[in-house]
Amino acid sequence: MRNFFLKSFCLIIGLAILSSCSQAQQKSTAKTDTKSQTQKTENTMSEDKFIIKDKTLDNTKIDENNKVVKSEEEWKKQLTPEQFQILRKKGTEYAFTGKFYKHKDKGLYVCAGCGNELFTSEQKYDSGCGWPSFYDGIAAGKIKTTLDTTHGMTRTEITCARCDGHLGHVFEDGPNPTGLRYCVNSISIDFKKKEENK
Numbered sequence: 433m434r435n436f437f438l439k440s441f442c443l444i445i446g447l448a449i450l451s452s453c454s455q456a457q458q459k460s461t462a463k464t465d466t467k468s469q470t471q472k473t474e475n476t477m478s479e480d481k482f483i484i485k486d487k488t489l490d491n492t493k494i495d496e497n498n499k500v501v502k503s504e505e506e507w508k509k510q511l512t513p514e515q516f517q518i519l520r521k522k523g524t525e526y527a528f529t530g531k532f533y534k535h536k537d538k539g540l541y542v543c544a545g546c547g548n549e550l551f552t553s554e555q556k557y558d559s560g561c562g563w564p565s566f567y568d569g570i571a572a573g574k575i576k577t578t579l580d581t582t583h584g585m586t587r588t589e590i591t592c593a594r595c596d597g598h599l600g601h602v603f604e605d606g607p608n609p610t611g612l613r614y615c616v617n618s619i620s621i622d623f624k625k626k627e628e629n630k
């Protein structure tokens with residue numbers, strides 16, 4: 433009988449220790465979760481503060497199923513060395529040198545990497561900055577924005593949402609109706625002329 437009491441006593445103590453342990457563990461997990469969530473929110477918020485917004489720059493509308501994904505070698509084969517340097521390595525062409533800087537034909541500007549339609553000639557304007565400039569993109573989900581803090585500046589980088597090719601940057605000194613200036617490398621884009629009688 434005494435033995436029985438002793439066993440039961442040990443069992444109760446054991447259970448008590450176990451349950452307090454698991455409670456403590458749960459508490460610490462919950463604490464970590466809250467902490468990582470807070471950090472996540474802070475990061476997004478600080479990035480949001482700098483990213484320039486526009487209807488065509490809605491990163492939530494990007495169609496992830498329509499992506500063009502290629503290896504560096506494949507891009508090298510497909511693109512000219514200049515296109516590779518700018519589209520894939522985020523380079524910048526010299527100001528006032530690009531083939532589309534003073535281009536005024538009517539039509540569509542598409543990504544030189546994947547053909548994704550990005551801008552129309554109606555959205556192009558002469559900003560005087562030395563690169564083709566547009567006050568808007570063709571549609572939401574076509575152009576992706578990312579915070580770019582390289583070269584000691586805080587800028588909003590624009591990339592083709594389909595192939596992630598670097599296009600240029602977007603600034604808040606453009607004309608109405610958006611007040612934006614999409615500053616794009618000529619080398620990052622191709623032009624499709626509007627056919628007559630269409």
Ligand SMILES: [Zn+2]
Nearest residue numbers: 543546592595
């Ligand atoms: Zn593209």
